[in-house]
Amino acid sequence: MKYCKSALSAAILASLAVAAGAQAQDAGERATELDTVVVTGIRGSMERSLDTKREADARLEVVTAEDVGKLPAHNVADTLQRLPGVNISSSSADEGGFDEADRVSLRGTSPSLTQTLINGHSVGSADWFVLSQGNNVGRSVSYTLLPSELVSSVEVHKSSQAKLPDGGTTGSVNIVTRKPLQFADAITAEASLGVVNSEQADSTDPQLSALFNYRNEQGTFGILVQAFSQKRELRREAQEIPGGFFQIGEDDPVAATNPDLVGVWAPGLLGSTLFEQTRERKGGLVDVQFKPADNLTLGVSAFSSDMDADNYNRNFMLWGGNFARAQAPEPGYVVRDGVLAQASYAGDPDRDYAVYDMIYREASAKTRYATFDVDWDISPDLRSRFQAGTTKGEGTTNRQYIAEVTLARGGGASWNTHGASAPVDWSVGGDTSPAGVTSFGTWGNQLVSAIDEEDWFSADFTRYFDVGALSSLDFGLRYADHEREARSPEGATPGDIWSDLQEGATAPYPSGFADGIGGSFPRNLWYFTPGALRDAVVGNSTWLSGDDGPTGRHNYGGEWKVAEESLAAYVQANFRGDNWSGNVGLRYVDIDQDIHSYQAVSNPANAEVSSLFGQWIRVRTSNSHSRVLPSANLKFNLAPDLVFRFAASQTQTLPDYSALGAASWGSDLNKTGGGGNPNLKPVVSTNFDANLEWYFMPRGLLSVGAYAMDLKDYVAFGTETRQLFSELTNQLEDYLVSVPVNSDGKVHGVELAYEQPIGENFGVSANYTFADGSTAHTWADGSNNLLGTSRHTYNVGAWFENEAFGARLSYTRRSEFLIGLSGANPYYQDDFGTLSAALSYKLNDQLSFSLDALNLNDPEITYYQSSTIPTAFYSNGRQYYFNVRLKY
Template identity: 25%
Template sequence: MYNNKFKLNSVLLAVLCATHAQAQSQENSQNNNVEVIEVKGIASSLSKSAAMKRDGQGVVDAISAEDIGKFPDTNLAESLQRITGVSIDRSNNEGNKVTVRGFGPSFNLVTLNGRQMPNSSALLDDGISRSFNFKEVGAESVSAVAVHKTARADLNSGGIGATIDIQTAKPFDHDGFKALGSVKGVLDTSVDTGDSITPEISGMISNTFLDDSVGVLISASHAVRHSHTDRIGRSGQWSDVGKGSYDNWKQAFSDTPSVINTSNINTANNSDQHVFTAPTVDFEKSDSERERQNAQVVLQYSPNADLVITADYVLSRLDDKQKMNRSSFWFDGVDTGTADVNGTLINPTRAKDELNFWAWEYAYKTENDSMGINVEWQATDALSLTLDLHDSTSHSNPGGLPAERLANLKNPRFDHDNDDHLADDGDDATTPTPHIGYVDIAADFTGNTPSISYDDSELIAKTGNDAWHKSNIVGDLIQERGYEIENNIKQLSLSARWENLGNGDLTAINFGLNNTVYKVDTTKISGAVWNTSALDLTNLDIETTPGGIGFDSVLRYSADQFIALTKDPANNMSDPTKALYAAPNESLNGIEEDSTAFYVSFDFESEFNDMPIYANFGVRHESTDITAYTVAKPVEGLKWITALEMSKIFADDAVSDQLSGNYSHYLPSLNIKMDINDDVVARFSYGNTIARSDIGSLFPETSLQTHLAGGPFTAKQGNPNLLPYEAKNLDLSLEWYYSEGSYASIGHFRKDVDNFISNGIVDRTINDANGNPITDPSQGARAGCPAPENTACESQPSDPAIMWRVETPVNLDALSVKGWEFNIQHMFADTGFGAIANYTIVDSDNEYDVHDLDNKLVLTGLSDTANLVGFYENDSMSFRIAYNWRDDFLLNATDRPTFTEAYSQIDVSASYDINDSVSVFIDGINITDEDTRRHGRFANQLVDFEQYGARYNIGVRATFE
């Protein structure tokens, strides 16, 4: 008796992934005679995915494992991109976040066995997002991933694009003993300084005992990857720096007005002749090392056929390290240049300046732990109950050290009057340009990638050495920054199913409640020393390596070593009694969201003209209370330290602030499936869904972003009263299952999104801790300014108050997204050949207008996608080749946008079974070495051009039972 129940769990891939994890036992109780099919091989995996789609309530697409421990791709995101309507974002040539039907990572809810999982990142550029990072979970213990594209009352709220559920293995999925192991080497062709081959090892043991009433499963994996990236791009954003001929745009170190030719600008699109300029041109080399551990322990106990208790613990550890060096030039101002038809400055020049040589060090860890218990009880023949509790935490950068350290070196500047080399102390307040450089530089943005040219002949004549010689290099600045984030989710779910209700059309009633407490505590680390030219660089190790795009070289040195030198007073050539280093500032931010939901839904079965109809109607009520806090040292003023830069002056004591908000929603849903005949299925789905804002948008903290001498002055502030996005979703689809594992489908969807969140901008003053406006010291003419050590260069009450441009997230109007999904999956009879082809078209009524400088209501991530997969397999071998394409899309939608250009990639995999237990395999990722390109408002406004290289996995897999 127990055996039959446990065998049923092996069809969880086909049944459970189409329902919420909390309803798993109820679904199983209806299918006591389901035939058990062993999952093995590509065709069988695809057949089960087709079954998930056909049997699901609403529109569900899924990917299942070919065999236990054998997921189609080693990265879950790379597998998900094969699904119609799903596309991915890549980081370091590896899928990490997903977009569904044009809705980016923050609009999709990712669950693990039906449970909402926390997320954290230590990098400031990543922000504080709810988006799950797929690179943190290995695929070895994953049984299936289901993408629920339509709403259901029992699904956790949070996904407008989709709810993506990752299903992991359990001991009752298998009969008796089963063990597997996999060893492979990862060959990354991009590697420059690391190990070109790194190991990945995984294993799992599962067994049942005591007449199959007790089960234990243990799995673990260890993965190391080294990689290298070459990048060409810019730092900061392409800027709209003014209008017309720029007679009023002064250079940072000169009184000479810029001479900009704007005659080519098409005034029909750019009537005010706005000119867009790059802040920098960069060429960089970076080397990464990533180490990941995953582990899972699952205990199951079934004292009788009506009760199953499952306890589990899931662990992941991610250790990321990266070293990057960059040759760069900063266009603090422009002498001459020509604007093209769109206003892009394509050939800026700047005389008497410098080259910059940057070093970055990234080092941080992420620790994820999840403990849970699940009880499934068939209380009576008609009533089944499920209780699920879990406590999960994601902790990034434990210990709170800066996750990112950076330093800059540059060519020296010389006194304007006597030509003596100075330490950039800015002590001449009477001369507008006390220090000048001896390097002239220019850039060209007419090609696919920019090129630069420079002339250091004047520097050579002056010093006898070129711009790359160590004697012509001085310190500039150091920065330390990052987050320590602890994200905890406590969740309780109680669900019930009451069936066998009689002979009417109503077949079952489902009801339940959920409580989720989502808590995030962050420590933001941010500090800088803006002038380190007095640092003795004698003991700094510098290596010269080949450069690119016109930079002769990239100087390799360690930011950590540079920062260590600033901590020793002996290295301060100006004052050996005082270290140049200043510890970074810390601020605390956090939120607690307490959400309670109740739901009820009804299952119906009926007929129309002899065509069976299955329907599910439900409603979910959800209420959320939010408390957000900030503890930080407020900014008391600014210090004018160079002709361009002003640094922040913090108060000695921290000040706390707390705000709260709340909201509630009714979320109805209706899913109807009609079997037109034995092979053709039609669907109609309607439902309301919500997606909450990013965590960082809720913090009450006011953060000063840009504060340059003379402006601009920008700041950001959160808004705990933000309402979530709310979408009304409509789906229509027609599916033809014409043979085993083969089907064709067409679907249309529409999503009308309300409460869309964008940035509202307000011009206002910002006060210090005493309630006085922060003032601008660069507007007060005082002797000895600018200078980093002169207190007279600090904000004074008599200085003019700064008018800050403050961005605050606000709820705006609605937008609509609609699209079509086309999919065909075909098995060529018994030949072993098969193919998949799908295409998704997505469109919105609020597309970004590159000629409009005031876009507000625009959806990021919107793009068409396509996949083409072919495979062959027989009893002992298999081969697969997969092509993925994603059209260009808007990556971020500010007044300075970034677009990711169209990208395609080809992956291959092959395996051979040596015997029934052992097989060898090889995978190839990005075998044609595709690159990634991102640009600003127009195509020649380059943001990033990155080259990674192909990656191959070669290994052996063994299974024992």
């Protein structure tokens, strides 16, 4: 770290020396606002994106929408994945892989280290999945709540500047919406009427959006209104192995009869998994601008997006944890590379060989913000911008209707593994019909909600200069009060649910289930219908508030709160000379944290609060972090078409909210869980970036760059044994819990990018990113991987466009990367590629048609624990979006 800090200081001093020795500029030269330019179509958007990238003083990637609702891909995250150095993922916790990108990260790091902004300000995020609402809460933003119709452009800042909001260790993504005074016409009205067909879900659903903009002739008043209502059905078919494989211990009963199995890995659960969900997203944006004077613009903006996301997950599982520790396999079993790769078990008449979870959740997620802006040219040489705003995200699981039944008593079981590249072949004997159920259990009939909110104020100033190399000086401050909270204040105590449920309606798994992933495992399965499950739970449960002490349903163990108050101030000097430009700046950040959580205790006399879930004491931790973050960016025009850039900076990201605040939690099936660590330090990165860009023709680019990041106090995860409250036994028991810890890490890599038109109507593009990351932390599998680091990522694409037709074809692939922990075991997502296409036809200026096809290669998303131990295989199918666009 001392070397990196010295090198960073030297880089900043060198840039100051270059600025001091530069020749004076002409007296009238200063930054000016560009006239509004409206570009449409593939060629226009590519040209505008490259122009913005070329003119920027810092490392910047830009995607510009061809027109309203016409980003290069159907959703914002899918659009960004085509940029060099950008990765996407489709999940934020343990919900597994889906067909739509949900998180964005930069340069081989986790999404939490990438900051997402809208128009330069924070946005409260929310997730629909219950674990992302409480146990696994990062600092990334869910892109499923941000429809592409709202986006004018997206800026990816790869190098830091003092004037940019802090929070993105590896960079930031700024989503820019349209403003009413930017429109060329007095009245603009547009509508998009469409449908989406989800092939695997066998469903076609409506997709509607509309825009109206008014701007008066004087250009002093404008109002923009956008609205959207979009529905989509999902069906995911999978083999899941929850919690991964476990190691047979020397104290396990089977060790006495089969000592060769001690230390061997065996599956705790092998699942045949069907997930279905309905996502309905509704909301809109209102933006008003008013110019009472030529030097003063006032703006008010408000955005809201609400998504209902009810979902039903069914997982019929071979229950290895219930017999493989105690029962000897039949002779002929195979141990391969430390894994019990092939085994058969005779039926024990007193033992269940299968467990079946059916979990129907009423879930939702929503986000909103409101801002008030003042742009004031105080004088010809001094401009200012003030903003006050508030944002709130909320993810809620109102109810969970859960049936967990055991089956296949005395039937025996078998499995045969094929490494991480193919599903496990497995089977259970005995009665697996509803009549074969031997026991019933339920849990989680509990309200769970996550609140993410921030209030902020910022004041930014720019002072222009007429002489010398110093062209302008940016300075300002920002204050923010942010809170992230997980709540579980009330729920229902179950009664005799099973008496009703066992007579409830059932339905079969769909025909052709899991054909897309192969393997031999149970497919001809049944499940209770969502209505039957809901009615049985609601009709036989008592809803209790959280204020009833020991008899209430307040789950204190699932609650925590992280409150952060931050003040930042910055100064940034911008320089310009003959064929060079750049900036140097300092940003001071001061953050106070208050972290609230609960710790379980076994003695009620020591408890401060109690409920049916146990007894707790309140735990509060306060932290203060202050730091000066330097940054420097230099740009040299080596030739009219050749640009070289160099950047150096220090950046900071606070640990994930749940890493700081989450109380310990556990799964009774495998006695593993997770918890928080309120004493974590912020991640501080020292960054270097160099890039050479050759703009060899209009809309043509060839670039090569290198980057390095030294991550101090990187957050990894260790494990320890903690006592947690078990809902099954109603007492404290030992769980192996994953706990976040500070470590150090580093990542360096190379980025290559190429874009070229071929003639007037064709073009191709390609990019490649290499990322080599490691951490000083050693995971349980002996590796030193960084979370989220794909060593190789590449994109290739081609396009065609004339006056009427447009077409794009693109393929993206990223190599394997570490996801996190499954139970106590690290697990990875395997290499993954998607093929997509977009077609458009413009009948006239008022009417056009488009067809977007996603996941045309029907990719399989594979997770694994090691090269010999798989974790999950997911198939989501293809999606087709057809839209008719009307424009006035």
